[in-house]
Amino acid sequence: MKKSKIGILSLAVVMGLSVFATACGSKSSGDGAKKKSITATMNSTFDGKFNPGLYDSVYDAYILDQTFASLWKQDEKLETSIPDLAESWKESEKKDAVSIKLRKDAKWSDGKPLTVDDVIFTWKFIADKEYSGSRFEYVESIKGAKEYHEGKAKDIEGIKKVDDYNLEVTFEKSDARDISTKVFSTPMPKHIFEGKPVKTLENDPAVKKAENIVTSGPFTIKEIKAGEFVVLEKNKNFYGAAQGKPKLDQIVWKVLQEDVAIGALKEGKVDMVSRIKPSSFETIKGFKDVELVEDTDLGYQYLGFRTDHPKLSDKKVRRAIAYAINREQMVTGLLKGHGTLLSTPVSPKSWAYNKDLDADYSFDPAKAKALLAEAGYKDTNGDGFVEDPSGKPYVLSLEFPKGNQVREQSAKLIREDIEKVGIKIDLKQPKDFAALAETVQQKADKTMEMWLMGWTTDVDPNPKNIYGSTAESNYYRWKSPESDKSIGVSMYDQKAFTKEGRKALIKDWTKIFQQDSPVVLLYSQNIIDAYNKRVTGVQYDYRGALGHPSFVDWDVK
Incomplete structure (x- = not known):
């Protein structure tokens, strides 16, 4: 289930449009260089659980998709997993085991290397008996995960670390599902969360506060103002992989009631608007220099x-x-x-x-x-x-x-x-x-x-x-x-x-x-998104335009 709340428009939000009026494509940094930046909107507020193992809301997911990397990504036909953090993997003939090889150039945004230890830590975190999130199902098929979850075992039997970049996973039995369903694919940084109580982690500064959040994806989180906006900044330590490195320096996500967001889109004050109501389609269709895209949602x-x-x-x-x-x-x-x-x-x-x-x-x-x-x-x-x-x-x-x-x-x-x-x-x-x-x-x-x-x-x-x-x-x-x-x-x-x-x-x-x-x-x-045509490189499918992994190719004329 995804949370869906009505955004409340306040004077601060309206004033925020002038503060982040980056729709023209760039803004000047302190040294005079131009930063490529766009403003996107979400019509309900984010929860602020910026952690792949803890989030509930689709609006948090927008931020996480652009700040955290996964072992693999799905293609547009929902058929093939594309390598990302995982350089390669090989399943056994009986589909009861898999060997995973990580790329060696992946780093966390603080410069620490991303290794097998992070992957294993994440799986054990969501299998912990104190974990109350909704992702245990993504490790449940691993041998011994159920016993670990119930507190009957001190470790997960089916996980074996070979070295820092290779691990082997054994499942309880042969499992025909795609690998993306059998194991959780988005690692958390072990060096940040190790030793912290699992049941209180959703309120930890490393989940809530921009300056404490360590990411692995194309962007980092620079600034958060609860209920109003999140500012993302290009991650200098991002490796590229399947996506490539982002062309934009900054993405600003603003919380705006849909009617206000549509008006701002028409006036060129914002660049992209997400998850538009069907009743607004015809209105936006007549806007000059605005592209409307839609596709069938998976939900x-x-x-x-x-x-x-x-x-x-x-x-x-x-x-x-x-x-x-x-x-x-x-x-x-x-x-x-x-x-x-x-x-x-x-x-x-x-x-x-x-x-x-x-x-x-x-x-x-x-x-x-x-x-x-x-x-x-x-x-x-x-x-x-x-x-x-x-x-x-x-x-x-x-x-x-x-x-x-x-x-x-x-x-x-x-x-x-x-x-x-x-x-x-x-x-x-x-x-x-x-x-x-x-x-x-x-x-x-x-x-x-x-x-x-x-x-x-x-x-x-x-x-x-x-x-x-x-x-x-x-x-x-x-x-x-x-x-x-x-x-x-x-x-x-x-x-x-x-x-x-x-x-x-x-x-x-x-x-x-x-x-x-x-x-x-x-x-x-249908997921309906709209964007100003001065934003280039936009693609869309069942994830919409703002949730599509092509965001690394977004650029501004």
Whole structure:
């Protein structure tokens, strides 16, 4: 899940535009030299957890993508990992082990060498029993990681350091997934964090304060003003690798409400605007010297069910709700066509997407009513709403977070659609994202019934981490032996070792998922970014333009 908050415009933010009015392409340094600099905007504030093992927000991710290097990067087709910090790697024939060789010219921004010790430290950090972040799933498959995480072992058995630039990793068993999913790829500096308590690290100065943050990527963090801006400066110790060295000297990220950011873009006061609402597309389309780009996001929005709740334990009821919702109307109306309907929790951009299910769960109120009747939910008193099989009033609560305008509007449409087939909906007042997320994640909570949120998926489909019966992120409490078995086959069976074989096995799992409907997949909203044409070298794909690794090629005329 990604946090989504509404940015609050203040006088300080507006005044900040004049302080960082670098859209003309350069500014003078103290010695008279010109620095190439651009200003980009984000429409919600960053959390300020500038550490690859601790961040939660997509807005923190923008900063981290430009300041921290990874072992590898994904290509635009989501098929191949491209070498970066890792010069090369080789998996065993059974895919139960991998040897990784690091480049020898990589350094941290403070000049210290980046070695295997940093990689191992990071894996052990996110496998630590005190770690409360969401990335343990990226080391869980390493042999002994689970025992280390549970405090039953003092080390992770499957990690072996060969020398400063070579290591070997053994997995619990053969694993067909891409290497980018099996091991965490963005190292933290061991010499900065070693010996510090894991559970308190998110508030450490080396995570929060610009002067203390040590990075490994193309840029360093020069200045942070909470809720307002982050200034990035070219990292003089960056090695280049797959990306090359940045052409810009500085990138300024400002927090601006979208309407203000769009006005500033039109006037040339900012250079790039990220994650624009579909409703703003036509407005920006008419701007002179501004380029609009969009592509399908890897993430999706969903209606979640607490499947262990008595009101939602019958899959016929969940399927009825899926048929009742006019998702097509959301894409054409709320998204203005800038989105894609989803039938499975695999992105349409992925090689594993199951096109055969595209037509399933189309809007069909008659089928929804029929399924409710089959399950024993009928209107016995003539008030237009069904009672449960025991004759009691049947009302479902629906909760959603603040901060995403399209999501807030979709909550009302979903209530209207579901009530039209006879289910009474108690639409709650929107909550702050953090408060709602905490409630959704609490396994002991018995009040939650339905909610709206979103997921960002991996480039390599991995249903186990979200939909496995024992998965930490299975907030739906969906327990399906059939699903677990199918997921296991898609990851570990010999048939999964070829792409076509694994695609077929994931396709089998998506059918099970759809029949059980632990969630209703709503849509994938396109990422829409805009930039002034004086910024050159911009590329985009499913990561958008501002999240694309081509940022090292950004330049100004």
